Amino acid sequence: MSDAADWTDTPTRWWLPATVALVLTVVVTSVRGLSGDATGAGAVAWTGAFVAGVLLVTSLSARGYGHLRLTATTLYVGRHAYPLVELDPAVLHAQVVLGRPLRAGEQGPDGTPVPRPRPAAGAWSPTFRTRALLVRLRDGSWYAVATSDPMALLHELVRRAG
Known part of the structure; x- marks a missing residue:
């Protein structure tokens, strides 16, 4: 490798948790909208939305902070x-x-x-x-x-x- 060439190290699988988070959010919101039940489906929806948010933030952090x-x-x-x-x-x-x-x-x-x-x-x-x-x-x-x-x-x- 010549001195002019850059050496990089970027997380390559950051898009996988981001995609899972997006799909999970769509599924959870559609289940909540179809059920109309505010007790069981609502709890599942909020739990799913929380997990999706954590996955999204984690994947974006890995992409932003992990790029060398x-x-x-x-x-x-x-x-x-x-x-x-x-x-x-x-x-x-x-x-x-x-x-x-x-x-x-x-x-x-x-x-x-x-x-x-x-x-x-x-x-x-x-x-x-x-x-x-x-x-x-x-x-x-x-x-x-x-x-x-x-x-x-x-x-x-x-x-x-x-």
Whole structure:
């Protein structure tokens, strides 16, 4: 892969829960409209609408917060951008030597314990079917970048950021 090419990692199955949520909403509202019963069908309708809403929000969050794009100069994670020159190369190289991503509480490359990182992209936690790659910025702040393949992202970051 050339340096000019972007490396991306986007959830590919986000549309499946969104489609299920849409179908569930249509079915639940049609059942409620056909029954005319406000007790049993109403409870089923509201429960179905709630489940559909949760599925829809989850799938859209995975799409928005889970999109990664790595260019020659910047790591884009969801709505945030991290210039590659701001990433601490010692942490990246330590994870390559370790052969796996660091975890909070482990000893970092400078001998201090790795603190609990903030999730990158503004999410509360990594989305469904992702794992976190910990990165440290030169100012000392730690971030957890959610990705489906942390080692592939790590090797691309090392290759591009040095």
